[in-house]
Amino acid sequence: AQSVTQPDIHITVSEGASLELRCNYSYGATPYLFWYVQSPGQGLQLLLKYFSGDTLVQGIKGFEAEFKRSQSSFNLRKPSVHWSDAAEYFCAVGAPGNQFYFGTGTSLTVIP
Amino acid sequence: GAVVSQHPSRVICKSGTSVKIECRSLDFQATTMFWYRQFPKQSLMLMATSNEGSKATYEQGVEKDKFLINHASLTLSTLTVTSAHPEDSSFYICSAGGDLRGYTFGSGTRLTVV
Numbered sequence: 001a002q003s004v005t006q007p008d009i010h011i012t013v014s015e016g017a018s019l020e021l022r023c024n025y026s027y028g029a030t031p032y033l034f035w036y037v038q039s040p041g042q043g044l045q046l047l048l049k050y051f052s053g054d055t056l057v058q059g060i061k062g063f064e065a066e067f068k069r070s071q072s073s074f075n076l077r078k079p080s081v082h083w084s085d086a087a088e089y090f091c092a093v094g095a096p097g098n099q100f101y102f103g104t105g106t107s108l109t110v111i112p
Numbered sequence: 113g114a115v116v117s118q119h120p121s122r123v124i125c126k127s128g129t130s131v132k133i134e135c136r137s138l139d140f141q142a143t144t145m146f147w148y149r150q151f152p153k154q155s156l157m158l159m160a161t162s163n164e165g166s167k168a169t170y171e172q173g174v175e176k177d178k179f180l181i182n183h184a185s186l187t188l189s190t191l192t193v194t195s196a197h198p199e200d201s202s203f204y205i206c207s208a209g210g211d212l213r214g215y216t217f218g219s220g221t222r223l224t225v226v
Contacts, residue, residue: 034215036217041203041220041222042219042220043118043205043217043218043219043220044156044205044207044217044220045217046216046217090155090156094215099146099158099161100146100156100158100207100215102155102156102157103155104154104155105154105155107153
């Protein structure tokens with residue numbers, strides 16, 4: 001069965017600190033993996049995606065993610081968090097022409 | 113590129129009326145569009161897959177007579193919530209694109225039924 005697990009419902013970090021959001025997936029075929037960010041009342045913005053090749057992918061806003069097939073994980077990282085990064089983050093798995101499966105999201109709070 | 117426009121962004125309607133939400137791909141053709149629903153503080157759940165020129169495919173538990181989907185062109189899909197009730201109040205998001213660019217999402221529609 002296809003599924004995505006984001007173990008952390010809510011994370012609080014200090015501005016300037018590093019960040020790692022966890023994502024584990026279960027998918028029956030070669031996974032295409034995505035991270036999206038959602039600000040309150042807004043749609044989804046794509047941060048980065050992994051299809052193949054280098055397992056460390058760079059995204060927008062200084063985010064990166066690493067695909068680890070052996071661990072079925074695709075964790076999102078940022079070296080130094082900014083206050084504007086406070087939002088909801090969704091990990092998703094899917095394939096072209098097929099639906100996406102989303103995790104339940106991780107809410108990020110950034111404290112000064 | 114790969115811009116999806118969703119309209120309206122917010123709508124308030126009276127119970128029993130119908131509401132239409134539009135999802136347009138602005139700079140590409142989308143033979144497939146997806147409609148998701150998001151309850152407060154929850155993840156996105158797929159409601160239906162909209163295929164240009166054919167009937168939509170609905171997920172289990174989604175009332176096809178209540179959530180009418182029309183995908184009449186390669187750039188437009190519409191979701192009509194018929195005879196809306198307060199429990200239909202939610203955030204509806206569409207996505208389009210089935211190639212390796214990855215799915216692009218609309219900005220969402222906040223529906224409030226009073």
